[in-house]
Amino acid sequence: MKSSNLGYPRIGEKREWKKALEQFWTGKLEKEPFLKQMEEIRLKHLQKQKDQGIDLIPVGDFSLYDHVLDTAVMFGLVPKRFNYRGGKVSLETYFEIARGTKDAVAAEMTKWFNTNYHYIVPELDQTVPTLVENRPLQFYKEAKQKLGIKGKPVIIGPVTFVKLSKGYTNLKTAIHQFIPLYAEILRELQAEGVDWVQVDEPILTTSLSREEVELFADVYQQLHDAAPNVNILLQTYFDSIDYYEKIISLPVQGIGLDFIHDRGENLASLKKFGFPEDKVLAAGSLDGRNIWRANLDEKLSLLSEIAEIVPKDRLIVQPSSSLLHVPVTVKSEDTLEEVLKNSLSFADEKLREVVVLTKGLRLGKDSIQEEIVSSTKAIKALNESTFRNNQQVQNDIQNLASVRAEREVPFNIRQAIQETTFQLPLLPTTTIGSFPQTQEVRKQRKLWRKGELTDAEYEKYINVEIKKWIEIQEKLGLDIFVHGEFERTDMVEYFGEKLAGFQFTKYGWVQSYGSRCVKPPLIYGDVSFQDPMTVKETVYAQSLTEKPVKGMLTGPITILNWSFVRDDIPRFEVANQIALALRKEVELLEENGISMIQVDEPALREGLPLKRENWDSYLNAAVYAFKLSTTSVRNETQIHTHMCYANFEDIIDAINALDADVISIETSRSHGELLSAFEENTYDKGIGLGVYDIHSPRVPALEEITKNIERALQVLEPKLFWINPDCGLKTRGLEETVAALEVMVEAAEQVREKLVVKK
Template sequence: MLKHNLGYPRIGIRRELKKACESYWGNKIDSKKLFDVGKQIREENWKIQEKSGMDLIPCNDFSFYDHVLDMSLLLGAIPESYKEIVHDTTNDDSSSNQKIEIYFAMARGIQKKGLDIKAMEMTKWFNTNYHYIVPEFYKNQKFSIFSRKIFDEFEEAKKILKSIPKPVVIGPVSYLFLGKEKEKENFHKMDLIENIVPIYIKVINSLKKRGSNWIQLDEPILVFDDLSKKVVEAFQYSYQEISKHCSEINILLTSYFDGISENISILREFSSSINALHVDLIEDPDQLEKVLSFLSDTKMILSLGLIDGRNIWKNNYVNSIKNIERSIKVLGEKRVMIAPSCSLIHIPLDIEYEYSIHSDIKNRMVFAKQKIYELKDLEDIMKGNKDLLSQNLMSLKKTKSSFLFHDQKVKEKVKQVRDLDFQRKSPFNIRQKKQNKKFNLPVFPTTTIGSFPQTKEIRTLRNKFKKKEFSQEEYEKKIKEFIVYVIKKQEEINLDVLVHGEFERNDMVEFFSDKLKGFISTENGWVQSYGSRCVKPPIIYGDVTRNKNITTKYICFAQSQTEKLMKGMLTGPVTILQWSFVRNDQPIFTTAYQIALSIRDEVKDLEDSGIQIIQIDEPAIREGLPLKKKKWKFYFDWTVKAFRISSSVVKDETQIHTHMCYSEFNDILPHIENLDADVLTIETSRSKMELLESFSKYSYPNEIGPGVYDIHSPRIPTVKEIFDLIKKASNRFPIKNIWVNPDCGLKTRKWNEVMKSLKNMTKAAKIAREKLLNNPILNNNQKS
């Protein structure tokens, strides 16, 4: 029974990767130092896994920015716009400096050396909070091996490890599926399968020549329940070709994030082409019997995803052992492997670095390092060590009766929620008239999504306050100085609706979780979100309630410093839930409603304090959507209710905004409308507002703020670019319903970038008012 891992966190225990990348981008270190840091992280990861007794240790799971972008470079899938960087780059090893420049330009954009190229589109990795760079595809596109990273890291791992490493790559069908066609007519991205598979065959055979005996091909799209005929045919072609041309190497086909029961019939067509199949038994334990029935007629090995790769709670060894025993009974011990459910990049590295968590809570938690040791425990239990099983049972049992985890008053409060708690007093068209009369804003009103740059000075201030080097009074005085500064800056560039900057907030979720009962925060529980962006997801261990006001003090102070409207900024209940590690001992919707009731109290406090516009951010609603459509109805039932519990307490005249990130809305627009927010702001600039086509076809009735510039890139957008995007939006929506705003919050950007970009944004809005308001050729639009 082999133990293996699908992938390990790559940021480093002290976020060494983040610091190295940002130093490289800031010209503080050269590429050699950057590569040295990457090598050090990889070596440490391999040694940790080897020490745990892992049989198959992954390589090529490390990335300087994103593993999907790594695949694009490996396959030479580099868009035309980057050819100016590519033209003098060769495929030999000496070109690594140029390649890393191309790589980061694709991820972040570039505005130097006479070049001005936007970053590639970025979106969420399935239903996680990880982001990937979306590949771009063109009709008749050719592929070739461009990057040597996968081969270099395999050779590097061979020198470190006593066993042969297992290279990890995204499978050809999922890679194409995750990309986007840039030519719409007579072209489907799956048409490229015959062009791309030969490159995969070259990569696999090159690894085989170097000594590889296993390769992991990730095909997570196998969990979808609506794969098209083209996708099914692509699977059949790909794996039959790979099997035909790649002998004497074991192919491990992996799926994760849900079950594959609906797609077993696809696998039948090429079951002899793969040596092992990995399934996720955390997300779908019920699939096991169907998978076993299928595999019993094949020679395939079954890899059981038993350890939760997306949450931090201890494994229930009893359940895992039952699944192992059942699988061995059907297939035999030699045809069973055990592993985490998915890559461990979604969880923190090592709980040994947490010193302040209550022992009863910490005793239930495990991070990536501890999870790979859980595999060793399961192996030892199967060999007869029943003490490990008893210890695991005892630690889990302790949770059920602890007062730390359960609050009966909170549970009763959720039970008392009624239908009226989900409803605004009046429909949107009535609310809009009241709000327009009250606010008297210009057409194309400008605002931001909320946060402003979190400089080193601000982070140092918060850290010193946390260490009690500042008194409460000194800290509040400093924060208010930052707020006054950001209000003046916003007034200088003539924004219409202002924000207070969120300088008191470390993270949009962690800030609230720190002040809600039932949550804990970690000291070093960092997880990669995208590139160098790391977050520390809070942990929901018990029943959630709000004991006191969280935001009113600073937002009301900010409103007192300006005559313009000030937005109250809150994080929504679904996002707080999705971006936390959630307790697994009660239904997820129960926890969502507990959080929603806490945010509802905060909304009411803001309104009672005179705040007239309140933004409840829900960037995670789309990302949490189940991958199987049959589960959507239940999901939207509780997520929409949770949002409406939090937002429906206000009067008609109070305007509710919400913000969503990286969202493919096509299939879910009725549910987005059902949130009943007065204003929806969304990210659209990287895709050149392609997303708005869905909204306009659907005739989205409420107000909308399509992001007009990409905040995830340091590139400064021009006035013309922003105006063109406003004009594009005006062709799709009534002008009276359009807001002008950036794609997302500005906390990760620098002040000089922010001010130049926002000045260009307000200039573009002014031009739009002059040129578009009375333009007779604007389709389907009427000024109010």
């Protein structure tokens, strides 16, 4: 019986990895010193795992940007626009694919399954893949030579890699192009004396067709035949596997299953169908995606239950997934209350838990009794603390049936009332919420947080920025204004800092994409409203203009999905707690004269379960939480929301069910795709499709925006259509923002005039 890890965070305890990357990109660090720093970080991470006592240490999971991009360049898959001429892909080209150049747009980036990590989407197109370097072999040799570690090379499996790519026409044909390359990798690893290779196939936890599953048998038979003396651990994670009997019969030596996020289905299949006597089971028995300390007694019981079916000598104890998704270590968190800190487990602490559980399963419960008592005591202390026993919140949740979660009247009646109330022109123009946060804005916030600016001084500065941008919006001729959100850092962090039940760490960073790291809040207690969060700034902005100013809130599902969420109660009970708190803020905005309120849900689709059969329960709960936060307002009050685009047609019924008066959608990069969804589906509420891309500093041409508007009006009702950029403008500069909005307003006016003439 062995302990194992699937992957370790790249970023370092104090984000040393991020800092080195950004210094290299800006030219402050030369190539060789940069690569040396990265090697030192990589080896330090391996040594940590060795010191913890992990038996099977992953090698090759470390990346300079993204592990999917690493796999693509290993096969020479460089988009033609980067002028690649074959051979090993240079470091410069590697980063150009990820970040783009002046002349070539970066490769597309999207979410890694249902996590908050983003990967670079490989482009297959017409490029014939070739093995230009054996990365797993390089990292295996490095660990062995420099640290004496006989590691477990990690590689993304061929089926998952192709399924996550774009540009292929036939899945089977595309996969078969890669089989000889994977075979060569395995043969070279076998020749080097590698024992185990972790081949990640998380695509197995999604909804696959029987034909797609059949592909696995063919693929892995060929790989087994190519390198029969290397042990393949076929690793899945994030959910249960369908076609259990088919998967466990594949010609591999080990299967890795997630026993945390499987809703009990993997365990049920194991009990019903058993497990092959010639294979090892790698049991993902600790949560690799959340930050809570494990109840070691419960985890040992789970492993003991598994061991009744699979003998201990054929068991591997490991986390449910790579630890890429959690911060590095709790030890640096010296500002947290003791009851909370004692209940946390980041990557380093999870490795310790893996080792302890392996010992407990091998030697018996008594051998780890002290650790069991410690974990039970810490979890009990948090559960019994005042943080998790807010009687008012718990009473409110129990009495949800008495809370109205529907608007008083349907949209068509509200629309007529709101038309009279606001007297807006056809195709009203607005923005999504944020305006540029300059270096000076960030500097003033930092001084305030450090106590070098008083609350009054900081408020005065924020008000100056609000006033400046209200005047800019007046000059631009926008129809609906926003206050600009200059007082906010992150759209979730801002609200987390103002609601009870949230806590922020000092070094709890995780990688989102590239060098971009985020520090998700911890939802550790009952969530409740404390004081007004947005009223002061919004009311001040409204006092400066006759035009409507939108109140701006982040929705309950986005706050939920972008946080580390307590695991002692159902996840959507937490969502409803957040919704009730936001409901009070919505009501306060309305009481203070704000009659347009935007509750953003950019992450609503991101939380979709991996299996389609579980979508309805998630979407129903998400819709309910949104409506819980927004439906107590008067008919005259207009509720807006904003979402990022991703296969809109998949969730159009749920979006309709939100019953928002106006939805804006980030669509500029997928405008045509989204419009085709409206040709097949009816949407009968107010809608704004982003008419230009805010992710680029370029100012769009008038013809470009006009074309986007007119194309949208071919499938959408003009009196329901709104004109807006596709996302917030926080990251853009002042001049480019003003110039782009001028073009947007002019385009709206031109199309408006044409519509009036037609009438």
